[in-house]
Amino acid sequence: MHNILNNSKVFVFDLDGTLYDGTVHYDYYANLLSKEISENKRDLFLKDYQKIKDMDHALTIGKVYDSELDYIITLDPITMKPIQVHTWEGQLVSRDKLPKNYDKQNHFDLPFIPVGDGWWLPLVTSYHYGARDVYHCYDRTKEYMATSEFVIPYIKGLKEALQSVKHEKHLVLLTNSDREDVTRLLKLLGLTDLFDLEITDGKKPLETEKHLKNIIKEYNVLPHEVVSIGDNFMNEISPALKLGMHGIYITNQPFEQFSETLLVVNRLEDIFKTL
Known part of the structure; x- marks a missing residue:
């Protein structure tokens, strides 16, 4: 870890799930989504969501949900091609039962939903139970996060760690x-004006590679001098590794x-001592 961080220039x-922690906002979102599900299925939704949080379910972060066939897809972390497909109940689906050319489809566009971080777990679960057109629940959760009722889960030592490398690294x-959400969150976290470049509305993972290539060009560095840090393997890590960069997942x-x-770490704090 020491060499990767010291030798990197960028x-x-x-942001979400990386520069602040906690799951309260995800649970708030799940509660709103539960109200979009028919009453006779609401308890099943909440039980499945709890199983998923307890990692006692086929659905986990890093997989892809086929909202049309109700399948859960495990992708190869580098090629992003399916290597296993399971039913919602966890039964392995044999290849001969999959649609033709299933492994060659783009699994980042609807009806496929990449489960990149904690936001997607309650949403996908709600889709399984018949909910659709629920973006207003996400909006309401973001509105809740902007109130004094929501206490943002700070990562202790983050600001100091970033300040310590700001003059040596980009x-x-x-x-x-x-942009509005980012400005508000950075202010709450005390991280305003710490970043040389802020790219919002990034449309990850579809446009991650484009942004990373632009960053290489912007700072005139080699791919291995860039490290991408995040909690979403599909959004932040896989595209970086593909381009020859380093990743901290x-x-x-x-x-x-x-x-x-x-590098795989449990918490962002795990890299602070090295920084």
Whole structure:
């Protein structure tokens, strides 16, 4: 870890789930979504969501949900091609029962839903139970997060760690959140004016590679001098590794550290001492 961070010239950070922690906002979102589900299925939704949080379900962060066939797809972490497909109940689906060319489809566009971070777990569960057109629930959750009722889960030591490297490294923020949301969250976190470049509305994972290539060009660096840090493997890590960059993947779920250019940590704080 020491060499990767010291030899890198650019750090690219995700925002949601990376620069702040906690799951209260996800649970608030799940509660709103539960009201969009028929009353006779609401308890099943809440039970499945709890199982997923307890990692006692086929659906986990890093997989893809086929909202049309109700399948859960496990992708190869580098090629992003399906290697296993399960039913919602966890039964393995044999290849001969899959649609033709299923492994060659783009699994990032509807009806496929990449489960990149905690936001997607309640949403996908609600889709399984018949909910649709529920973006207003996400909006209401974001509105809740802007009130004094929501206490943002700070990561202790983050501001100091970023300040300590700001004059030696380029710090970039690359997020799918919109400009207004980013400005508000950075102010709450005390991270305003710490980033050299803030890319909002990033449309990850579809446009991650484009943004990373632009960052290489902007700072005139080599791919291996850039490290992408985030909690969403599909959005932040896989595209970076594909381009020859380093990745630091934040996850509390079991994950094989399969490459010398990849570091897997449980918490962002795990890299602070090195910084």
